[in-house]
Amino acid sequence: MKTLRIPRSPKVLLGLGITVFFALLTILGPYLAPFDPNDTSFAPNLTPSWHHWFGTTSLGQDIFSQTLVGARATIVVALVAGLVATMLSMVIGVSAGYLGGVTDDGLSLLSNVFLAIPGLPLLIVIDSYLPVASRSNSLVIGLVIALTGWAWGARVLRAQTMSLRNRDFIEASRIIGESRSRIMFAEVAPNLLPVLASSLLFTVLYSIGAYVTIAYIGLTSTSVWNWGTMLFWAQANNASLSGEWYWFVPPGICIALVGTGLALLNFGIDEFINPRLRESGLTARQRRRRGLPRRVRLGLTPVLRPLATETPRSIPMSEVTS
Amino acid sequence: MLAITRRLGVYVVTAWVAITVNFLLPRLMPGNPIQTMIGKLESNVTPAEIRSIRLSFGGSLHSSLVHQYFTYLDQMFHGNLGISITLSSPVSTILKGAVPWTVGLIGISTLLSFFLGTLVGALLGWTRGSRMDSLIPAATFFQAVPYFFLGTVMLLIFGSDLHWFPELGAYSLSVHPSWTWAFISSALRYGELPMISIVLSSMAGWMLGMRNMMITMVAEDFVLMSVAMGLPRRQVIKTAARNAILPSIANLSLAIGLVVSGALLVELVFNYPGVGDLLLNAVQNEDYPLIQGIFLIITLAVLAANLIADLVYFALDPRTRTMAAP
Numbered sequence: 022m023k024t025l026r027i028p029r030s031p032k033v034l035l036g037l038g039i040t041v042f043f044a045l046l047t048i049l050g051p052y053l054a055p056f057d058p059n060d061t062s063f064a065p066n067l068t069p070s071w072h073h074w075f076g077t078t079s080l081g082q083d084i085f086s087q088t089l090v091g092a093r094a095t096i097v098v099a100l101v102a103g104l105v106a107t108m109l110s111m112v113i114g115v116s117a118g119y120l121g122g123v124t125d126d127g128l129s130l131l132s133n134v135f136l137a138i139p140g141l142p143l144l145i146v147i148d149s150y151l152p153v154a155s156r157s158n159s160l161v162i163g164l165v166i167a168l169t170g171w172a173w174g175a176r177v178l179r180a181q182t183m184s185l186r187n188r189d190f191i192e193a194s195r196i197i198g199e200s201r202s203r204i205m206f207a208e209v210a211p212n213l214l215p216v217l218a219s220s221l222l223f224t225v226l227y228s229i230g231a232y233v234t235i236a237y238i239g240l241t242s243t244s245v246w247n248w249g250t251m252l253f254w255a256q257a258n259n260a261s262l263s264g265e266w267y268w269f270v271p272p273g274i275c276i277a278l279v280g281t282g283l284a285l286l287n288f289g290i291d292e293f294i295n296p297r298l299r300e301s302g303l304t305a306r307q308r309r310r311r312g313l314p315r316r317v318r319l320g321l322t323p324v325l326r327p328l329a330t331e332t333p334r335s336i337p338m339s340e341v342t343s
Numbered sequence: 344m345l346a347i348t349r350r351l352g353v354y355v356v357t358a359w360v361a362i363t364v365n366f367l368l369p370r371l372m373p374g375n376p377i378q379t380m381i382g383k384l385e386s387n388v389t390p391a392e393i394r395s396i397r398l399s400f401g402g403s404l405h406s407s408l409v410h411q412y413f414t415y416l417d418q419m420f421h422g423n424l425g426i427s428i429t430l431s432s433p434v435s436t437i438l439k440g441a442v443p444w445t446v447g448l449i450g451i452s453t454l455l456s457f458f459l460g461t462l463v464g465a466l467l468g469w470t471r472g473s474r475m476d477s478l479i480p481a482a483t484f485f486q487a488v489p490y491f492f493l494g495t496v497m498l499l500i501f502g503s504d505l506h507w508f509p510e511l512g513a514y515s516l517s518v519h520p521s522w523t524w525a526f527i528s529s530a531l532r533y534g535e536l537p538m539i540s541i542v543l544s545s546m547a548g549w550m551l552g553m554r555n556m557m558i559t560m561v562a563e564d565f566v567l568m569s570v571a572m573g574l575p576r577r578q579v580i581k582t583a584a585r586n587a588i589l590p591s592i593a594n595l596s597l598a599i600g601l602v603v604s605g606a607l608l609v610e611l612v613f614n615y616p617g618v619g620d621l622l623l624n625a626v627q628n629e630d631y632p633l634i635q636g637i638f639l640i641i642t643l644a645v646l647a648a649n650l651i652a653d654l655v656y657f658a659l660d661p662r663t664r665t666m667a668a669p
Contacts, residue, residue: 032480130356136597137357139645141604142622143364146638149626150368173597230489234608237491238623252492256611266499273492280487285480291555 030292036285043279046089047096054086058246069267076267079258087251088271094159094247096279098232101163102170103225109167110174110220111210117175118182119205129179135172144169144231148240157242162232170227174220181216185209219290222283233276248272350653354646361642365635366415370408424639425632429624434636437621442640445617448534449606452541453599459542460549461591465584467550468557479551486547490605494540494612501536509533511614537613541606548598549591556587589660596652600645607641 046053056063065081075084110132117128147165148156155161185191186209194208210217235241236249237256255269418425424434467475485493501507509532560566560583569579607619614620618637625633 035480130353133353134357134360137354137600137646137649138361139600139604139641141601141607142638142641143361145622145626146364146368146634149629149631149634226487230605233489234491234604237489237608238611238626240626252495256495266496269492269495273488273496276492277484277488281480281484284483284487288483 030289032285033289033292036282036287036289039278039282040286043092043096043275043282046092048093050089050092054083054089056083056086058082058087058090060086066265075271076265078254078268079265080254084251084268084271087246088248088275091246091248091251091272092275094245095229095232095249095276098159098163098166098247099225099228101160102166102228102232103221105164105167106171106224106228107174107217107221109171110178110224111213111217113171114175114178115182115205115209115213118179119186119209120201121183121186125179128175132172132175132179135169136176138169140169140227141231141234144235145238145240148235153242156240157245159245162235162241163228166228166231167224170224170231174217174224177216177220178213181213182209185212215290215294219287219294222287222290226280226283229276229279248276347653347657350650354650357646358643361639362416362419365639366412368635369631419639424636427625427633427636428630429628430630430633434632437633438618438636438640441616441618441621442644444615445607445610445619446644448537448610448615448617449541449603451534452538452606453545453602455538456542456546456602457549457591457595460546461553461588463546464550464553464591465557465580465587468554468561468587469580469583471554471558479554482547482550485544486551488544489608490541490544491608491612493544494537494609497536497540497543498612509536537609537615540612541602541609544605545602552594553587553591556590557583560584560587589656592652592656592659596649596656599648599652603641603645603648 059082061081063077063081063083065077065079069076075088077083078087113128113132117125117132144165147168148162151161151165191204191208194204199208232241232247233249233252236247237252239253241247241250249272251272252269255265258265258268422435424438426432427434427437430437463478467478502509563583563586565586566579566583569582574582607617607622609615610617610619611623618641622634622637624630625637
C-alpha cells in the first residue's frame with residue numbers, strides 16, 4: 022500500500038499539534054475544568070494565581086474553568102457549520118462545474134450573490150430574528166453560519182470540477198454509461214479531496230470567527246459558555262479599561278491558536294497540491310540536507326525527493342495520479 | 344465590457360436579495376417580532392409613527408404579501424428605511440451621522456493594509472527560504488485573531504496602560520465636529536489606534552496570498568528572461584510582482600466583505616461612533632428597523648467597493664478586456 026507524501030515541514034507539524042490539542046480540549050474540557058463556570062462564590066477580580074490559573078471575573082467566576090468549558094461549544098458549532106457549509110459547497114460547486122449550461126449560470130449567480138453579501142451582517146440580521154430558545158441551540162446557530170459561509174468553497178470547487186470534467190477518466194466513465202450523479206460524486210469528488218479539505222479548514226476557521234463574533238455582541242444565549250460569551254462579559258464589564266487582561270486574553274488567544282493551527286495545516290495542503298510551494302516550506306537546515314541550493318534559482322522549481330536515509334514510504338504526487 | 348456588465352448584474356441581484364431578505368425575515372420568523380416591536384412602541388410613539396412601522400414591516404395591514412412587498416420596495420427606493428425603535432428618529436437620518444466615520448476609518452485602513460500586506464508579501468515571496476520566513480507563522484496567528492480581540496488588547500496596552508493614544512471615541516470632547524483644523528487633527532489622533540488594529544489584523548491575509556503568488560510567479564519564464572536580459576534586481580522583482588498582484592486584486596472584491604465585517608467590530612471596542620457601534624446598540628435593544636437599515640447600507644457599501652475593485656482589475660489586466668465571458 023503506497024502512502025501519499027505528507028508534507029513534513031515544521032509549520033505543518035506545528036499546525037497538526039495545535040489542532041490535536043484543541044480537539045482533545047473539545048472532548049475533555051468540561052471534565053477537566055476545576056470549578057463550575059457559573060459558580061460566583063470566589064472573590065471577584067483575582068489576578069492569576071495557583072488556585073485560579075487565569076484569575077476570576079468581576080462576578081467571581083473562575084476564568085480557567087470558563088475557558089475549558091467554553092472550548093466545546095465554540096468548536097462544536099464551528100465544526101457543524103464547517104461540515105454543513107462544505108457539503109453545500111460541494112453539491113453546488115460540483116453540480117455547477119460538471120453540468121454547465123443553465124444550471125451553472127443559476128448556481129454561479131447564487132454563489133456570487135452569497136459571496137458579495139457581507140456574511141457577518143447577514144448573519145447578525147438573521148440571528149437577531151431567531152427566537153431566544155434557538156439562539157442557545159448549537160445546531161441552529163451552526164446551520165445559520167453555514168448558510169452564510171458556503172459560497173467561497175463552491176466557487177473554488179466549481180473551477181476545479183471544470184478542469185476535471187474533460188479528463189480522460191471522466192470521459193471513460195461517461196462512455197461506460199455511468200449515471201451523472203455517480204460520475205459527479207464517485208469520480209469527480211474524490212479528486213477534489215485536497216481542495217475539499219482546504220475549504221473545510223477555511224469554513225471552520227470562518228465559522229469560529231463568526232460564532233465568536235455573534236456571541237461577542239450578545240446574540241447567542243449568554244448562559245451557554247463559549248469563548249465569545251466570555252469576551253462579551255469582559256467587554257460589558259470594561260475589562261480592557263480596568264486592566265483585567267486575564268479576563269479576555271485567554272479566550273482570545275485560544276481562538277487565535279485554533280485558527281493558527283488550522284491555517285498552518287492548510288499550508289500542508291497547499292504544499293501538497295502545489296509542488297512549487299513544497300520546497301518553500303522547508304527550513305534552511307532541511308534544505309541543506311536535501312542538497313537544495315541555498316539561494317533560490319530563478320526559473321527552476323527544485324524537486325523534492327525522499328532522502329536516501331528515509332525508506333521510500335513517501336512517493337511523489339505525480340506517481341499517485343498517473 | 345461584457346464581463347463588467349455581468350459583474351454589475353450580480354451586484355444588482357445581490358442588492359435585491361439583501362432588500363428581499365430584509366422584507367421576508369420579520370414576516371417568516373417564528374415568534375412574531377413585529378407584534379413585539381409594536382408592543383414596545385405603543386407607549387412612547389405617536390399613532391402615526393406606528394402606522395408607518397406597520398407599513399414597513401407588514402404588521403397587521405390587511406393587504407396581500409405581494410402588495411406589501413411592492414410598497415416596501417417603493418419605500419426603499421425613496422430612501423425610507425423606517426423608524427428606529429429606540430432612537431425614535433428615521434433610520435436614514437441616524438445612518439447619515441454614522442456612515443462618514445465608518446467610511447473614513449475602514450476605507451483608509453483597508454487600503455493601507457492591502458498595500459502594506461502586498462508589499463511585504465512580495466518581498467517574502469522573493470526571499471523565500473530566508474530568515475524572513477519566520478514572519479509567516481506570526482502572520483498566520485494575526486490572521487486568526489478576531490479583529491475585535493486585537494483591538495481590545497491594543498486598547499489595553501497602548502491606550503489605558505501606556506497612554507500613547509487616546510482611549511475611546513472618535514474625537515476629543517473639547518472640540519465640536521466642524522471643518523476646523525482642531526477638530527480634524529483630533530479626529531485623526533483618535534483614529535490612529537483603531538486603524539492600526541484593523542491594519543494589523545487584516546494585513547496578514549494579503550501578505551500570505553501575495554507570497555504564494557510570488558513564489559509561483561518567480562518560476563515563470565518571463566522572470567528568468569528578465570534576469571537573463573540583465574535587468575537590475577529591483578526591476579525583476581517589480582516585473583514579477585506586477586503579475587503576482589493580479590490575483591490579489593481579483594480577490595480584493597471577495598475579501599472586502601470579510602474585512603469590513605471584522606472592522607465594524609473594532610468600532611465597538613473603541614466606542615467609535617460609526618455603523619458598527621450603532622449595530623451593537625441596535626442588536627442589544629432589538630431595534631429591528633435599525634439592524635435592517637445597517638445591514639442594507641453595509642451591503643450596498645461593500646457592493647460599491649467590489650465594483651471599484653473589479654474596475655481596477657479590468658483596467659490592469661488586458662486579458663479580461665478581450666476575452667469573451669467564460
